[in-house]
Amino acid sequence: MSRVEIRVTISSDQDIVVARQKGRSLALELGFSSGDATLIATAISELARNIVSYAGSGQIALKDLQGSTRVGITVTASDTGPGIPNVSQALRDGFSTSGSLGLGLPGVRRLMDEFEIDSKPGQGTRVVVKKWRP
Amino acid sequence: MEVPILKQGAVLIATFQAALSDADLNHLRSALVQQVVRFRSRGVIVDVTAMDVMDSFASRTLREIAHIIRLRGAETVIVGIQPEVAFAMVQLGLTLEGVATALDLEEGLAYLNQKFKTMK
Numbered sequence: 001m002s003r004v005e006i007r008v009t010i011s012s013d014q015d016i017v018v019a020r021q022k023g024r025s026l027a028l029e030l031g032f033s034s035g036d037a038t039l040i041a042t043a044i045s046e047l048a049r050n051i052v053s054y055a056g057s058g059q060i061a062l063k064d065l066q067g068s069t070r071v072g073i074t075v076t077a078s079d080t081g082p083g084i085p086n087v088s089q090a091l092r093d094g095f096s097t098s099g100s101l102g103l104g105l106p107g108v109r110r111l112m113d114e115f116e117i118d119s120k121p122g123q124g125t126r127v128v129v130k131k132w133r134p
Numbered sequence: 135m136e137v138p139i140l141k142q143g144a145v146l147i148a149t150f151q152a153a154l155s156d157a158d159l160n161h162l163r164s165a166l167v168q169q170v171v172r173f174r175s176r177g178v179i180v181d182v183t184a185m186d187v188m189d190s191f192a193s194r195t196l197r198e199i200a201h202i203i204r205l206r207g208a209e210t211v212i213v214g215i216q217p218e219v220a221f222a223m224v225q226l227g228l229t230l231e232g233v234a235t236a237l238d239l240e241e242g243l244a245y246l247n248q249k250f251k252t253m254k
Contacts, residue, residue, distance in 0.1 A: 016156070017154070035218040035221060038221070038222050042187050042188070107190070107225065
């Protein structure tokens with residue numbers, strides 16, 4: 001069960017900054033090191049940027065993750081944009097459709113511990129990433 | 135939030151604040167290029183010590199700034215990338231290839247002075 005949930009509406013580049021700042025604060029509150037908080041904030045920045053670039057608007061939700069023996073953070077990026085037609089291609093390094101931002105998804109995957117993506121053309125994209133506190 | 139640009143002889147120094155949006159970064163790019171032309175600057179230092187996140191957009195903008203300024207005949211050096219930020223950048227695959235970096239402002243100035251000597 002999560003105890004905290006923070007939702008940030010993403011519709012402009014300014015919201016990207018807000019989302020990553022809230023993510024960093026929550027990560028620090030949950031006991032992550034400052035280095036891990038930077039990795040989490042960077043992943044949030046990339047996910048929020050994908051929303052602005054590809055969907056126009058969406059939402060970033062930040063939650064604590066309570067495992068039986070450990071604590072972590074979940075970041076959910078969702079939008080109702082055009083969706084990703086070829087997800088496996090979007091997960092390959094160097095692939096981009098909006099010009100040189102193709103590092104996004106594979107990079108986010110490397111920054112976090114768990115990565116899930118669900119995208120339906122015409123309906124939207126939902127990316128859920130998790131990081132556990134070591 | 136605008137990035138202040140300081141002129142110190144032939145060098146321009148831009149000091150980043152913690153939370154820069156994409157629009158701020160784009161603004162910095164045009165302001166720096168304009169001022170390099172206006173003051174006939176030979177070097178630019180971008181101090182990112184205060185920056186807490188360097189994502190793909192920020193990294194790409196810094197690379198563009200360095201390349202544009204090089205085409206103008208001046209040198210750019212990025213200083214003060216924090217260790218944690220550097221770690222996250224490498225994980226993301228951002229290496230700022232082809233862009234000079236230095237530990238801090240002092241080292242950045244030393245690097246540029248060295249460059250100026252060889253450019254003469």
